[in-house]
Amino acid sequence: MSKVDAMRALKDARLAEQRKAVVAAGGARPAPAATARVATPAPAEVDTEGLCGHRNMGGRACTRATGHAEKSHRYG
Ligand SMILES: [Zn+2]
Incomplete structure (x- = not known):
């Protein structure tokens, strides 16, 4: 593995982590809203x-x- 390949692999890994974080944030976003709707007690x-x-x-x-x-x- 060349140094460039190593750097690219590192960059890809970082991107993958960022994507996961975005998905996690995006996936978590509707959850509190739904919870709030349910949790708002009559x-x-x-x-x-x-x-x-x-x-x-x-x-x-x-x-x-x-x-x-x-x-x-x-x-x-
Ligand atoms: Zn009265």
């Missing part, structure tokens, strides 16, 4: 959407409509 208050949702001391959410005129909250 808020626990999702069933109170459109509702006041005010919590009483017992942790129960008000079931009246958002911005209800009634001064009191209705729980349960």
Whole structure:
């Protein structure tokens, strides 16, 4: 193997590593997005959407409509 061939082999090896890194980065890129989509939890208050949702001391959410005129909250 001549010195030039050795250099070329080294260069090829380096290129191959770079390509692998790009593929790894490219392959990893969609994964976090998918994970984030899955990991974004539906808020626990999702069933109170459109509702006041005010919590009483017992942790129960008000079931009246958002911005209800009634001064009191209705729980349960
Ligand atoms: Zn309320």
